[in-house]
Amino acid sequence: MSRMAATRDGYGDALLALADNDKVVVLEADLGKSTKSLHFRKAFPDRTISCGIGEQNMLLVAAGMASNGYIPFASTFAIFTERAFEQMRNGVARPNLAVHLCGSHGGTHTGTDGSSAQSIEDLAIYRTLPNVVVMHPCDDVSTKQLTMQLPNLGGPSYMRTARNKTPVLYDGKEDQIRIGKGVVLREGTDVAIIACGVLVHESLDAAEKLAEQGISVAVVDMHTIKPLDTELVDRLSKQCGAIVTAEDHSIIGGLGGAVSEHVVSSYPVPVEKIGVHDRFGESAGADEMLEMMGLKSHHISDAVKRVIARKA
Amino acid sequence: MIFYSISNTTIKGHSQRETAVGREMAGMTVSEMEEMARKCRIEICKMTHRAQAGHPGGSLSEIDILCGLYGHRLRVKSDDPDWNDRDRFILSKGHASPGMYAVLAEMGFISHEDLKSYRVKGGVCQGHVDMKWCPGVDFSAGSLGMGLSFGMGCAVAAKLDGSSRNAYVMVGDGEIQEGSVWEAAMAAAHHELGNLKLFVDCNRIQNDDFCEAQMRMFDIPSKWKSFGWAVKVIDGHDMSSIVESIDWMDSITDKPAVVIANTVKGKGVSFMEDNPAFHGAAPSDEQLAIALSELGVTV
Numbered sequence: 001m002s003r004m005a006a007t008r009d010g011y012g013d014a015l016l017a018l019a020d021n022d023k024v025v026v027l028e029a030d031l032g033k034s035t036k037s038l039h040f041r042k043a044f045p046d047r048t049i050s051c052g053i054g055e056q057n058m059l060l061v062a063a064g065m066a067s068n069g070y071i072p073f074a075s076t077f078a079i080f081t082e083r084a085f086e087q088m089r090n091g092v093a094r095p096n097l098a099v100h101l102c103g104s105h106g107g108t109h110t111g112t113d114g115s116s117a118q119s120i121e122d123l124a125i126y127r128t129l130p131n132v133v134v135m136h137p138c139d140d141v142s143t144k145q146l147t148m149q150l151p152n153l154g155g156p157s158y159m160r161t162a163r164n165k166t167p168v169l170y171d172g173k174e175d176q177i178r179i180g181k182g183v184v185l186r187e188g189t190d191v192a193i194i195a196c197g198v199l200v201h202e203s204l205d206a207a208e209k210l211a212e213q214g215i216s217v218a219v220v221d222m223h224t225i226k227p228l229d230t231e232l233v234d235r236l237s238k239q240c241g242a243i244v245t246a247e248d249h250s251i252i253g254g255l256g257g258a259v260s261e262h263v264v265s266s267y268p269v270p271v272e273k274i275g276v277h278d279r280f281g282e283s284a285g286a287d288e289m290l291e292m293m294g295l296k297s298h299h300i301s302d303a304v305k306r307v308i309a310r311k312a
Numbered sequence: 313m314i315f316y317s318i319s320n321t322t323i324k325g326h327s328q329r330e331t332a333v334g335r336e337m338a339g340m341t342v343s344e345m346e347e348m349a350r351k352c353r354i355e356i357c358k359m360t361h362r363a364q365a366g367h368p369g370g371s372l373s374e375i376d377i378l379c380g381l382y383g384h385r386l387r388v389k390s391d392d393p394d395w396n397d398r399d400r401f402i403l404s405k406g407h408a409s410p411g412m413y414a415v416l417a418e419m420g421f422i423s424h425e426d427l428k429s430y431r432v433k434g435g436v437c438q439g440h441v442d443m444k445w446c447p448g449v450d451f452s453a454g455s456l457g458m459g460l461s462f463g464m465g466c467a468v469a470a471k472l473d474g475s476s477r478n479a480y481v482m483v484g485d486g487e488i489q490e491g492s493v494w495e496a497a498m499a500a501a502h503h504e505l506g507n508l509k510l511f512v513d514c515n516r517i518q519n520d521d522f523c524e525a526q527m528r529m530f531d532i533p534s535k536w537k538s539f540g541w542a543v544k545v546i547d548g549h550d551m552s553s554i555v556e557s558i559d560w561m562d563s564i565t566d567k568p569a570v571v572i573a574n575t576v577k578g579k580g581v582s583f584m585e586d587n588p589a590f591h592g593a594a595p596s597d598e599q600l601a602i603a604l605s606e607l608g609v610t611v
Binding site for chain 1 (some may be wrong): 396400442443444450451452454455457458461462463464465466467468469470472473479491492495496498499502503
């Protein structure tokens with residue numbers, strides 16, 4: 001049994017690890033205990049700016065600090081970042097200020113808090129903004145690695161983390177993680193599953209069961225949704241001739257949207273999308289939500305078989 | 313190390329600045345600043361007339377304060393607009409950009425030739441002030457209610473740097489109907505940002521109509537006071553009062569300070585004064601001639 005951890009803990013660890021850089025500052029909107037920026041706040045209160053329950057102000061305070069040479073890391077729930085979307089658009093992305101926004105508790109996997117807290121559209125909306133890098137890592141190790149690379153990015157970013165624990169994949173494999181580069185976790189020749197976040201592990205489970213049935217499936221952790229690793233997508237399209245995308249996010253505009261948009265204009269192959277089908281969630285356990293939304297490994301396996309049937 | 317690059321969608325425009333004469337520091341007399349304001353009013357009328365678009369009303373209401381701030385106080389260098397330890401000025405009511413461009417030309421950040429690029433493709437004078445396009449602009453404006461938060465970020469950064477630089481912000485009175493202004497007002501007072509200074513240009517008119525008709529704001533000074541700010545009310549067209557209020561602001565070091573400036577929309581051009589039609593409308597050829605004549609331009 002692999003180690004279990006929540007990606008938000010990787011974010012909190014990374015902020016502490018970045019503290020040696022005295023330009024790194026943390027901004028909170030009363031959810032530091034949840035997003036895990038609290039560890040930084042406890043160690044470096046002078047470099048932590050409480051913005052109260054005011055996300056719109058937080059984003060622009062961060063922008064102002066970035067314009068003065070600081071490297072701000074602002075976090076709240078993914079859903080609450082969305083009320084500051086225009087601030088992110090006009091105040092951060094447009095002037096290309098290196099503000100790093102982290103939305104925790106993303107996806108239906110957030111669970112019992114219910115649909116108001118389950119952001120299923122964050123990846124889609126931030127992906128539309130020029131200059132903004134969009135990430136959704138699958139474990140605490142990759143979250144930490146990606147976060148630690150952000151000060152060198154030179155532009156703004158959005159990262160979704162998740163509330164609940166998932167199996168850790170990258171212990172001892174930290175050097176595999178690079179912003180903008182998908183990780184091939186398993187090679188295959190019949191279908192490529194391109195996944196992000198909590199569905200990476202579900203995809204690996206699906207691939208393993210499909211292998212027992214003689215179906216060879218590649219699995220990719222596409223932790224960076226924008227810019228998409230199109231080189232890798234093209235290679236897999238040619239190698240496998242079919243793609244399944246998997247994400248705890250609306251099937252509209254997220255990873256599935258990004259991959260589909262690229263594939264149709266590059267090397268067209270059939271694509272099946274696993275994601276939330278244009279509906280809201282409800283209160284239930286994390287695993288119950290994945291089952292309810294059709295995001296479990298058996299749903300992914302079914303999608304693999306569907307996409308094979310569509311191959312020319 | 314940059315892991316990869318993404319295209320930057322904005323490129324700073326090319327200023328004709330070599331023709332401009334730079335001013336290193338503030339320190340003008342009241343009469344010099346009054347004369348600068350008169351010249352800026354002329355440019356505001358010409359710019360909006362040339363573009364046949366833009367916002368003359370709010371530019372004319374703010375212009376005396378901008379001239380007072382740049383002429384009397386702001387520590388900026390026109391030959392080094394990105395000097396890190398400069399005071400910041402954030403025009404949050406970014407539609408009133410002609411006023412700011414006129415001042416930046418007077419101060420030598422851009423040339424008077426640049427003013428012809430207002431709203432023109434590739435010009436430094438974008439429709440709304442933009443830090444990526446125009447030297448001397450510290451904030452990319454356009455959406456109301458954003459500048460005070462950005463200024464707060466500049467003020468927090470200055471404190472962390474141990475710098476004495478200030479962040480000055482200007483908002484319109486209609487603008488404070490945006491809820492996010494009050495998020496910033498509360499946060500700035502909480503953080504005791506004595507280096508954050510705000511002007512509210514109370515010209516009593518917003519896009520569609522008088523503020524009184526659109527959204528009554530009742531007692532504006534009391535609102536700021538109750539949020540924990542130091543508050544002063546002035547006549548925003550009296551240069552001596554403007555200078556005094558800037559000195560007063562600088563004397564406040566333990567909390568943010570706001571000057572509520574009572575102004576007249578379209579001030580200085582008779583047919584624009586107190587006229588909601590000139591919030592966002594350009595003068596015609598005939599109207600420009602009248603305006604220039606009223607502003608002392610002899611043909």
